Amino acid sequence: MNIVEYQEKLLDKAIKAGFKEAEVYFERKNSFQCMLYEGQIDSYETSEDGGLCLRGLYNGKLGYAYTEKLDDDSMSFLIDSAKANADVLDEDECIDIFEGSNEYTSYEFYNEELETIGIPEKIELLRLIEQKIRAYDSRIVTLDYCFLQEYSTERSLANSKNLSLSHKENGLVIFLSTVVREGEELKTGSYLKMTRDFHSLNADEIAKAAAEEALANLGEKSIPSGKYPIILRSDATASLLSIFMPILSAENAQKDQSLLKGKVGQKVASDTFTLLNAPFHPEALSGASFDGEGVATKEQAIILDGILQTLLHNRKTAKKEGCETSGHAHKDSYKGTLSIAPQNLYISPGKRSQEALIASVSEGVLITKLSGLHSGTNTISGDFSVAAQGFHIQDGKIASPVKQMTIAGNFFDFLNNIEETSSELYFLPNGYGSSSLLVKELSVTVE
Amino acid sequence: MEHARKATIMRQANDIARNYDERINQVKVRYLDEEQHVLIANSEGKFVEDTRIHSRLAIQATASEGKEMQTGFYGPGAHAGFEFIENLNLEHYAGEAARIAVTMLHADECPSGKFPVIIDNEFGGVIFHEACGHGLEATAVAKNNSVFANRIGEKVAPEIVTYIDDGTLPNEWGSLNIDDEGEKTRKNILIENGILKGYLIDKFNARRMNAEPTGSSRRQSYRFNPTSRMTNTYIAPGSSKPEEIIASTEYGIYAKYMGGGQVNPSTGDYNFAVMEAYIVKDGKIDRPVRGATLIGNGARTLQLVDRVGNNLAHGAGMCGSISGSLPVNVGQPMIRVSEITVGGTKGE
Numbered sequence: 001m002n003i004v005e006y007q008e009k010l011l012d013k014a015i016k017a018g019f020k021e022a023e024v025y026f027e028r029k030n031s032f033q034c035m036l037y038e039g040q041i042d043s044y045e046t047s048e049d050g051g052l053c054l055r056g057l058y059n060g061k062l063g064y065a066y067t068e069k070l071d072d073d074s075m076s077f078l079i080d081s082a083k084a085n086a087d088v089l090d091e092d093e094c095i096d097i098f099e100g101s102n103e104y105t106s107y108e109f110y111n112e113e114l115e116t117i118g119i120p121e122k123i124e125l126l127r128l129i130e131q132k133i134r135a136y137d138s139r140i141v142t143l144d145y146c147f148l149q150e151y152s153t154e155r156s157l158a159n160s161k162n163l164s165l166s167h168k169e170n171g172l173v174i175f176l177s178t179v180v181r182e183g184e185e186l187k188t189g190s191y192l193k194m195t196r197d198f199h200s201l202n203a204d205e206i207a208k209a210a211a212e213e214a215l216a217n218l219g220e221k222s223i224p225s226g227k228y229p230i231i232l233r234s235d236a237t238a239s240l241l242s243i244f245m246p247i248l249s250a251e252n253a254q255k256d257q258s259l260l261k262g263k264v265g266q267k268v269a270s271d272t273f274t275l276l277n278a279p280f281h282p283e284a285l286s287g288a289s290f291d292g293e294g295v296a297t298k299e300q301a302i303i304l305d306g307i308l309q310t311l312l313h314n315r316k317t318a319k320k321e322g323c324e325t326s327g328h329a330h331k332d333s334y335k336g337t338l339s340i341a342p343q344n345l346y347i348s349p350g351k352r353s354q355e356a357l358i359a360s361v362s363e364g365v366l367i368t369k370l371s372g373l374h375s376g377t378n379t380i381s382g383d384f385s386v387a388a389q390g391f392h393i394q395d396g397k398i399a400s401p402v403k404q405m406t407i408a409g410n411f412f413d414f415l416n417n418i419e420e421t422s423s424e425l426y427f428l429p430n431g432y433g434s435s436s437l438l439v440k441e442l443s444v445t446v447e
Numbered sequence: 448m449e450h451a452r453k454a455t456i457m458r459q460a461n462d463i464a465r466n467y468d469e470r471i472n473q474v475k476v477r478y479l480d481e482e483q484h485v486l487i488a489n490s491e492g493k494f495v496e497d498t499r500i501h502s503r504l505a506i507q508a509t510a511s512e513g514k515e516m517q518t519g520f521y522g523p524g525a526h527a528g529f530e531f532i533e534n535l536n537l538e539h540y541a542g543e544a545a546r547i548a549v550t551m552l553h554a555d556e557c558p559s560g561k562f563p564v565i566i567d568n569e570f571g572g573v574i575f576h577e578a579c580g581h582g583l584e585a586t587a588v589a590k591n592n593s594v595f596a597n598r599i600g601e602k603v604a605p606e607i608v609t610y611i612d613d614g615t616l617p618n619e620w621g622s623l624n625i626d627d628e629g630e631k632t633r634k635n636i637l638i639e640n641g642i643l644k645g646y647l648i649d650k651f652n653a654r655r656m657n658a659e660p661t662g663s664s665r666r667q668s669y670r671f672n673p674t675s676r677m678t679n680t681y682i683a684p685g686s687s688k689p690e691e692i693i694a695s696t697e698y699g700i701y702a703k704y705m706g707g708g709q710v711n712p713s714t715g716d717y718n719f720a721v722m723e724a725y726i727v728k729d730g731k732i733d734r735p736v737r738g739a740t741l742i743g744n745g746a747r748t749l750q751l752v753d754r755v756g757n758n759l760a761h762g763a764g765m766c767g768s769i770s771g772s773l774p775v776n777v778g779q780p781m782i783r784v785s786e787i788t789v790g791g792t793k794g795e
Contacts, residue, residue, distance in 0.1 A: 037590060043672055047670060087450070088451065144590070177713075179592065187714065188714060225559055257516075371709050371711075371718055372709045374707055376718065376720040380509060385557075385739065385740040387709070387716075387718030406740045406788075407790075408559070408790055408792040443790075443791070445788060445789070447743065447788040
């Protein structure tokens with residue numbers, strides 16, 4: 001049975017079984033990944049993974065259930081489980097199933113050519129990159145990660161209100177972590193490259209960037225702990241942004257879990273700060289033309305010149321607030337219930353390069369990597385205190401790498417202390433992006 | 448088990464946390480039960496089956512007053528069924544989650560600098576899970592990507608430190624009858640009285656290392672390749688009484704509940720958040736502080752353990768690594784490290 005037929009049949013059965021309205025969400029992901037270690041294939045994995053979720057309105061409550069087995073038996077399992085799930089729910093602020101937006105932007109998230117290139121050719125590229133990195137400098141010991149993944153994902157959403165949407169995307173990600181040693185000093189540096197265009201990958205460029213990223217960390221020095229002006233590199237900023245995304249969720253605001261509650265229309269960040277939601281950004285690998293409820297997604301400013309324009313809404317939070325959904329219903333997978341997330345969220349770039357920002361700092365710290373983000377951040381209070389890797393800036397130039405540091409502050413203050421955004425733009429595979437930021441100051445503790 | 452009985456317990460936990468203090472304005476209770484059936488067959492003739500049942504209740508409480516908001520968390524779990532959830536002391540767990548949130552609400556900002564740090568028992572063991580445990584997994588050791596590689600028999604810690612991984616503890620969250628390659632789990636002594644004794648080794652890396660597997664091969668599901676992972680890892684109890692450890696500390700940080708952390712297994716550099724921290728002054732717990740992050744190097748921190756308490760306890764956590772997300776216990780008695788770099792918002 002093909003998926004379209006299956007969806008139709010299941011919807012039909014669900015309505016007959018007493019659901020007032022129902023929706024079927026289907027997802028399938030194909031993935032190939034491989035790791036190399038000193039020229040040998042260390043792991044090789046192909047997988048196909050998928051499932052289907054039924055969500056329906058039963059006795060005034062939205063129950064849901066999912067399965068990975070698409071056969072006739074699963075239909076009654078899904079219907080019975082979704083009913084049982086609806087029965088146990090307390091919430092009565094019921095949201096119906098969506099009838100569809102007037103218009104959906106068409107955009108290509110899938111590059112067919114990527115799949116036509118054979119796996120051996122992709123492994124060969126990875127092997128070449130590893131070889132070039134290891135030959136790059138005598139201080140390079142090995143690579144503790146030399147990893148390539150290619151994936152393609154299909155999603156479709158159909159409901160009893162005749163909405164039928166589908167989405168297809170693919171991409172390729174290379175992740176490299178290089179171990180370097182000089183005397184007793186052991187350091188690593190990681191590098192990530194993602195694309196849908198295999199032919200754009202250049203082994204020499206990638207190897208050089210990955211090797212330099214690690215080598216730059218050798219020769220660390222300690223500097224006094226204290227408050228310093230900070231340049232937060234684009235990739236580190238994007239990772240911090242992704243952790244603090246929940247403050248933008250209307251659901252969190254409604255549950256008193258976000259200090260941005262009631263701040264729409266108010267100044268929440270410095271004038272230079274603009275935060276954009278861009279489902280169709282060419283440099284990001286994620287995004288889609290519809291959200292987890294089937295609502296059309298769109299380009300929109302979340303924060304414009306420091307002013308909060310909107311929180312991220314799904315249909316439930318929008319109904320509560322008496323506004324339109326912003327198209328940010330999110331399904332993590334066919335297993336998940338609906339949550340809220342952006343579709344490519346990035347800090348808009350400025351005019352000057354990161355180098356020019358560094359040149360404007362007489363003494364400060366350039367942060368290139370943050371770790372411990374899942375534990376050292378409090379999205380409710382905004383407090384963060386996280387491990388950082390980076391460099392001492394003196395007289396507008398990079399003086400030396402700094403020993404392990406922590407940077408600490410409060411994200412809401414941080415937003416107000418951004419003095420300039422650089423012209424670079426970097427996206428993480430999860431769709432969060434940023435330019436590099438010049439921040440007035442943060443508390444730095446050095447090991 | 449009926450959904451309604453599960454929901455009743457969740458509501459009870461919610462009510463306990465909410466009623467703890469009027470400043471508790473949000474409580475999130477998550478319930479998990481999971482039954483995993485495994486069948487492992489290999490070309491060496493192995494054919495074994497097992498069923499693993501995990502149950503967990505996780506309580507997060509948020510306290511707020513004015514512009515301040517803080518959270519507290521407690522998540523007890525076991526390799527057991529609903530009887531574990533039904534017998535949980537909800538007053539204790541939900542009450543603690545609420546107490547932590549309220550305590551942190553008006554805590555001072557944590558000072559930064561290098562201090563002696565006292566880490567309490569139970570989930571406090573997460574620091575050695577990250578700082579040492581990962582570096583003892585064959586995944587890192589076999590490729591020489593660990594500071595502990597090729598050092599069996601060497602002194603890597605003070606004599607008071609014995610570090611054990613034991614997958615056989617009855618009903619503990621990280622326990623297993625057999626590992627995911629069908630080997631019986633066992634008690635693996637990793638560090639004994641400061642001397643490095645062994646690693647956690649899966650079959651594949653055993654060949655690479657020319658060693659025996661240790662019943663430590665794990666994976667989240669069929670979607671992952673198994674590799675060497677921890678089960679219930681803990682520092683064995685010593686002789687110091689907890690109150691004496693605090694009383695003998697002139698100035699330092701007392702980390703009562705740890706948050707999560709991370710390690711770079713190649714270098715051993717780690718970082719940790721402390722969920723509930725206090726300043727210790729003149730041998731007494733002085734006042735709560737928030738925003739404390741501990742950073743350092745696992746191998747060096749291990750050398751600096753100067754007290755090991757007598758109150759061993761285990762705490763449940765999830766450990767994410769290349770073979771997926773797995774239930775593991777971390778455990779220890781109260782310990783003291785003579786110096787750790789503490790990052791805080793307050794400055795020095």
